[in-house]
Amino acid sequence: MDSDFPLLSVFLYMLWFFCFVLWIFLLFTVVTDVFRSQDLSGWGKAGWTAAILILPLIGVLAYLIVRGHSMHERQNRDAAAAADLWRAQVRSAAGRPSTADELSRLAELRDHGVISSNEFEREKTKILA
Template identity: 90%
Template structure:
């Protein structure tokens, strides 16, 4: 039959490959969610992992049926926490002056007599270190 319809064979192989990749994605997503869950105890995580390893199809389907509704919530919480952390790091990096700006500010303070030359040199070594 394969030699009668070579295009059909190619299509079926592509379909099986797509299903395999989809299965791997689902399997890794479920395993990652098991370990991401803070509401599961260590024994619960071990039980779900054992079930998924021993009976993959049954374990994944059972996990999706029993705990699938909260998977999205955990994923959304993790994405929001990562976005907040990124925003905080960007704000911190943007708010901190560069060493050149800090040295310019210190030179202005020295030129206006606010700090002495010794204080300027001490602060300059701190900035450049």
């Protein structure tokens, strides 16, 4: 059959290769999620990992059925934490003045008559919030 339709043979090999890559991706995603889960105990993580390694197809399908609904929540939580960390690092690298520096600058402006006491209090509330 392979010699009769060489293009079909190439297509089937590509399809099998794609399915294999998809399976490897799914396997790594599930194993990563097992270890990312903070609500699983050590024994729970060991059990799921053993199930995935001993019976890969059944283990992965069982994990997706039992715990798949919360995989995106853990992924989103980790992404939000990474984004917050990145923002904090950018702020610190940008040299944003500290709260005390901003308050002293506002006090100087008030003392020199550039802003009123009401404006000073309003801006101070924004800085301290």
